[in-house]
Amino acid sequence: MAMKPKVGVLVMALLEDDYNKTAHVRPMAQQVADKIGGIIGQYAETVCPPLVEEECQAAAAAQMFNAAGVDLIVAVEVAYTKGLVPTRCFLDTTAPVLVWNTQQIEFLPENADFDLIMVNSGMAGVPEMTSALLRMGRPFWMVTSMMDDPGGQKRLAEYIAAAGVMRRLKTARIGVLGHAFEGMTDLMIDQLNLRQFVGPVCWPVEPEKVSVAMGEISEADLKALVRNETGRYKIDMDAAQFDHSCRLALALEKVTRDGKFDAMASFDQIWLTDSRVGIIPAYATGRLCEIGFPCSTEADITTVTAMLMLQALTGKTTFLENYVIDFKQDAMILSHDGHGNPALAAKPADVAIKHSIYYKGVNGFGASFEYAYAPGPVTNLALVNVGGRWRLNIAEGESIAVKPRPVAAPQMLFKPKNLHIQEWCDAWCKAGSPHHMALAYGHLSGQIKTYAEMQGLEVVEI
Numbered sequence: 001m002a003m004k005p006k007v008g009v010l011v012m013a014l015l016e017d018d019y020n021k022t023a024h025v026r027p028m029a030q031q032v033a034d035k036i037g038g039i040i041g042q043y044a045e046t047v048c049p050p051l052v053e054e055e056c057q058a059a060a061a062a063q064m065f066n067a068a069g070v071d072l073i074v075a076v077e078v079a080y081t082k083g084l085v086p087t088r089c090f091l092d093t094t095a096p097v098l099v100w101n102t103q104q105i106e107f108l109p110e111n112a113d114f115d116l117i118m119v120n121s122g123m124a125g126v127p128e129m130t131s132a133l134l135r136m137g138r139p140f141w142m143v144t145s146m147m148d149d150p151g152g153q154k155r156l157a158e159y160i161a162a163a164g165v166m167r168r169l170k171t172a173r174i175g176v177l178g179h180a181f182e183g184m185t186d187l188m189i190d191q192l193n194l195r196q197f198v199g200p201v202c203w204p205v206e207p208e209k210v211s212v213a214m215g216e217i218s219e220a221d222l223k224a225l226v227r228n229e230t231g232r233y234k235i236d237m238d239a240a241q242f243d244h245s246c247r248l249a250l251a252l253e254k255v256t257r258d259g260k261f262d263a264m265a266s267f268d269q270i271w272l273t274d275s276r277v278g279i280i281p282a283y284a285t286g287r288l289c290e291i292g293f294p295c296s297t298e299a300d301i302t303t304v305t306a307m308l309m310l311q312a313l314t315g316k317t318t319f320l321e322n323y324v325i326d327f328k329q330d331a332m333i334l335s336h337d338g339h340g341n342p343a344l345a346a347k348p349a350d351v352a353i354k355h356s357i358y359y360k361g362v363n364g365f366g367a368s369f370e371y372a373y374a375p376g377p378v379t380n381l382a383l384v385n386v387g388g389r390w391r392l393n394i395a396e397g398e399s400i401a402v403k404p405r406p407v408a409a410p411q412m413l414f415k416p417k418n419l420h421i422q423e424w425c426d427a428w429c430k431a432g433s434p435h436h437m438a439l440a441y442g443h444l445s446g447q448i449k450t451y452a453e454m455q456g457l458e459v460v461e462i
Contacts, residue, residue, distance in 0.1 A: 003164070003167075003168070004044060004045050004164070005043070005044040005045070005071045005072065005160050005161065005163050005164030005167065006044060006045045006046075006047065006068060006069065006070045006071050006072075006167075007040055007043075007044040007045070007046050007047070007070055007071065007072045007073070007074055007160055007163070008046075008047045008061070008064070008065035008068070008070035008072070008073040008074070008093075008095065009033075009036060009037045009040055009046050009047065009048045009049075009074055009076070010049070010052060010058075010061055010065075010073055010074065010075045010076065010086065010089055011032070011033035011036050011037070011048075011051055011052065011076045011077075011078060012051070012052045012053070012058075012075070012076070012077050012078065012081040012085055012086060012125075013029045013051060013052075013053060013077065013078040013079040013080075013081060013118070013119075014053060014079060014080055014081045014082060014085075014125075015029065015053055015079070015118075016053070022114075022115075022118055024115075025115050025118050025119060026051070028115065028118075028119050029051055029078050029079065029118070029119055030050065030051045032078050032104065032119050033048070033050070033051045033076075033078065034048075035104075035147070036074075036076055036100075036102075036147070039147065039153060039156075040074055040156070040160070042153075042157075043156070043157040043160045043161070044071075044072075044160045044164075047064055047065055047068045047070055049061040049064050051078075052081075052085060052086075052089075053081070053085070054085065055084060055085055055088045057085075058085045058086060058087075058088040058089040059088050059089070059092060061089055062088070062089045062092035062093050063092070065089075065093050065095060066092070066093060070095050071095060071096075071163040071164055071166065071167040072095055072096050072097075072098055072159065072160060072163035073089070073090075073093060073095050073096070073097050073098070074098050074099075074100050074156070074160075075089075075097060075098070075099050075100070075129065076099075076100045076101075076102060076122065077101075077122035077123075077124075077125045077126055077129065078118075078119055078120075078121075078122055079118050079119060079121050079122060079124070079125070080121060080122075080124035080125035081125045081129070082125075082128075083125070083128040083129055083131075083132045086129045086132070087129075087132050087136070090132075090133060090136065090138055091136075095163075096139065096140075096141070096163055096166070096454055097133065097138065097139070097140040097141070098140070098141045098142070098143065098156070098159045098160075098163075099126060099129065099130055099133075099140055099141070099142045099143075100142075100143050100145075100156060101122060101123060101126045101142060101143070101144040101145075102122065102143075102144070102145055102146065102147045102152065103120040103121070103122060103123070103146065103147060104119070104120055104146070104147045104148070105120050105146075106146060108120075130142070139454075141159055141453070141454065143155045143156050143159065158446060158447050158450045159450060159454070161312075161313060161447055161450075161451075162447065162450040162451035162453075162454050162455075163454065164312055165309055165312040165313060165451045165455075166199070166451065166454060166455055168199075168308060168309075168311075168312040169198055169199030169200055169305070169308060169309065169312075169455075170199040170200075171199075171262075172199060172200040172201070172262040172263065172305075172308050173200065173201050173203055173259070173260060173261050173262050173263075174200050174201065174202050174203065174261065174262065174263045174264070174265055174301060174304060174305070174308075175203055175205045175255070175256060175259050175261035175263070175264045175265070176202050176203065176204050176205060176264075176265045176299055176301065177205050177207055177210065177264060177265070177266040177267060177270065177299065178207050178266065178267030178270035178299055179267055179270075179299055180267065180298065180299045180300070180301075181267060181269075181298035181299065181300075184298065184435075186302075186384070186434035186435060186436075187298065187299065187300055187301070187302070187434075189301060189302060189385060190385075191301065193385070193390075194301065194302075194305065194390075197390050197455075197456070197457075198305060198383070198390055198455070198457070199305075199455075200262075200263075200305055200308065202265075202301055203259070203261070205255065205259060205261075205264075207267075207270045207271060207274070209255050210248070210251050210252055210255050210271070210277065211251075211271065211274050211276040211277055212276075213250075213251035213252075213254045213255055214247055214248060214251045214276050214277060215276065216251070216254070217247050217250045217251055217254070221250055222243065222246055222247055222250065225246045225249065225250060226242065226243055226246050229242075229246065229353065232348060232349070232351075233342075233348075233351045233352065233353050234350070234351065234352040234353065235352075235353050236352050236353065236354045237353065237354050237355040237367060238355070238364075241279075241355060241364055241365065241366070241367065242353065242367055244279060244363060244366070245279060245281075245283045245284065245353075245366045245367035246283075246367075248271075248277060248279065248281050248283075248284045248366070249281070249283060249284035249287045249288075251284075252264070252266075252281060252284045252285070252288060253284075253287070253288060253291070253293075256288060256293050261293070262293065262294075262308065263293055263294040263295065263296075263304045263305075263307065263308055264285070264288060264293060264294075264295045264296075264304070265295075265296045265299045265300055265301045265304045266281065266285055266295060266296070266297060266299060267297075267298060267299040268280050268281050268282065268285065268297050268298070268339075268359070269359060271361065272359060272360070272361035272362065273361065273362055274361075274362075275362055275363070277361070277363070278361040278362040278363030278364070279356075279361045279363050279364060279365065279366030279367075280338065280356050280358065280359040280361060280365070280366040280368075281366060282297075282337065282338030282339045282356055282366060282367065282368040282369065283338070283353060283366060283367035283368060283369060284366075285297060285339050286338070286339050286340050286341060286342060286369050286410075287342075289307075289317070289318060289319070289340070289341035289343070290341055290342050290343045292311075294307035294308055294311055294317055294319075294438075295319070295339075296319050296436065297319065297336065297337075297339050298436075300319075300434075300436050302382075302383040302384065302385075302434060303319060303382070303383070303434065303436040303437065303438055304319070304438075305383050306381045306382060306383040306392070306437070306438035307319060307438040309381065309383075309392075309438070309448070309451065310379070310381055310438050310439070310440035310444070311440070313440065313442075313444055313447055313448075314440040314441060314442055314444070316341060316343050316344060316440060316441070317341065317438055317439065317440045318340050318341035318344055318373075318410070318438070318439050318440075319336055319339060319340065319341075319436065319437075319438065319439075320334040320335060320336055320340070320380075320412065320436070320437050320438075320439050321334065321335070321336050321435055321436050321437065322334060322425075322435070322437075323335045323411075325421055325425065326413065326421070327421065327422075329400065329413065329415070330415060330420055330421045331400060331413050331414055331415040331416075331421055332413070332414045332415075332416075332421060332424070332425075333402075333411060333412070333413060333414075334411070334412045334413075334414050334437075334439070335407070335409045335410060335411045335412070336409060336410070336436075337356070337358040337359075337368070337408075337409050338356050338358060338366075338367075338368025338369060338408055338409050339368075339369070339409075339410070340369055340371075340373075340409070340410030341410075342369055342371060342410070344373050344374055344441065345371040345372065345373060345374060345410070346371070346372045346373060346374040346375065346401065347371075350371060350372075351369060351370075351371040352369070352370045352371065353367050353368070353369060353370075354367070354368055354370050354408045355367060355368065355408070356368040356408055357407065357408045358408070368408040368409065369408075369409070369410050370404055370406070370407070370408050370409060370410065371404055371410050371411075372401070372402050372403065372404040372410075372411055372412070373399050373410060373411065373412035374399060374441070375398070375399050375400060375401045376398070376399055376441055377396070377397075377398055377399075377441065377442055377443045378396070378397055378398065378399045378412075378414065378439055378440065378441055378442070379394060379395070379396050379397075379439065379440055379441075379442060379443060379444040379445060379448070380393075380394070380395040380396075380397070380414070380437045380438070380439050380462075381393070381394055381395075381437065381438045381439070381440075381444075381448065382433040382434055382436070382437050382438070383438075384431075384432045384433060384434055386432045386458075389457075389458050390457050390458065391431075391432065391457065391458040391459070391460060392448060392452050392457055392458070392459050392460075393428070393431045393432070393433045393459075393460045393462060394444075394445045394448050394449070394459065394460070394461045394462065395416060395417075395424070395428060395461075395462040396416075396417040396418075396443045396444070396445050396461075397414050397415050397416045397417045398414070398415045398417070399412050399413065399414060399441075400413040400414070400415050401413075412439075416462070417443070419462070424462060427462045428462050431460040431462060432460075445461055449461070
């Protein structure tokens with residue numbers, strides 16, 4: 001589930017030493033530090049030590065940041081600070097560093113006194129701090145802006161959100177049910193390499209656990225889910241078959257929660273011959289997406305990883321693939337057989353649940369979703385390894401209102417933001433995109449590129 005990023009706020013100023021005698025501005029400088037903490041607090045949970053002036057205070061700040069497990073350190077110099085002070089904090093921590101080179105005033109008034117200069121002269125010391133970071137080989141990022149500038153705060157927020165995505169991926173556990181669909185080359189990956197350079201742990205889960213869990217679902221829980229779904233969706237299938245699909249959905253949820261998984265990559269066909277299950281779990285995997293656990297079919301690990309990225313940014317994501325080019329409307333039908341996130345449907349009341357038309361198991365056809373996705377700005381995201389390097393392929397566009405076809409599957413008409421559909425198809429393929437994609441609402445390329453920069457991933461924007 002999405003969590004608010006945690007940021008350590010390191011605000012510094014040299015006010016008093018053998019040569020500098022400006023300790024009288026300390027209350028004023030602390031007020032500035034408090035203001036900075038408040039601004040960052042709009043976007044993150046903050047850890048705010050008192051104003052840092054000396055090495056020992058920087059060391060104490062580092063201990064606070066480490067104890068809290070911050071995702072990002074935002075370093076701000078209110079006034080010139082000796083480089084050894086922030087260096088002490090950076091040597092004692094590992095969290096990414098964002099230098100916010102900021103001040104409260106737009107320019108220095110003609111009647112300015114030295115006190116005003118003191119609490120607005122951080123740029124005097126920032127180059128010393130950043131050069132030290134560079135010489136130490138410590139990556140850092142920068143935002144230069146006035147303190148109250150909305151544009152500067154927006155960029156600050158994007159770096160904070162990116163740090164949150166990094167944390168989300170590094171702590172995520174993906175359950176892998178079964179194996180990747182045989183013969184699909186884009187699903188063949190090195191899971192250890194993914195763990196090292198992107199973040200998530202991939203943990204194999206025996207499909208038997210879901211089969212066993214099917215028999216552990218109480219009748220009360222089953223009836224409650226059936227009643228809830230019947231009240232909000234159009235159920236257009238045999239009642240006994242729908243009950244069986246709901247039981248499978250509850251079993252899949254139980255295995256996900258019991259395993260403390262954040263997402264699932266499921267080879268759905270693995271249960272078709274199991275008499276305890278014997279249906280395709282398209283409804284179950286879609287419901288998992290709806291309740292906050294991204295889920296891919298065909299045990300696609302890379303796409304469900306991309307889904308985790310988008311969920312960290314927006315809270316909701318879905319799983320799709322290209323279906324049919326619409327040359328008439330310069331667009332593309334995106335879908336996937338029976339599986340999707342109904343929380344993103346155009347009209348929840350129009351969501352239908354029908355039996356699958358794709359896969360038949362020993363217990364018949366399981367339930368599938370059929371609906372149109374909501375219109376609005378969207379971003380496609382694909383994670384792929386090209387030449388040993390992890391790459392994010394990003395494509396912004398629009399979801400265009402469409403009447404869903406009777407194919408027992410969620411559907412979207414996607415129109416690229418800048419390219420004609422022929423050009424988009426060529427570019428999407430040439431970038432090495434897999435045949436699946438993650439999608440979320442909003443134009444998110446700026447935020448994704450910031451995350452990729454901080455994580456060290458390549459980016460291709462289509």
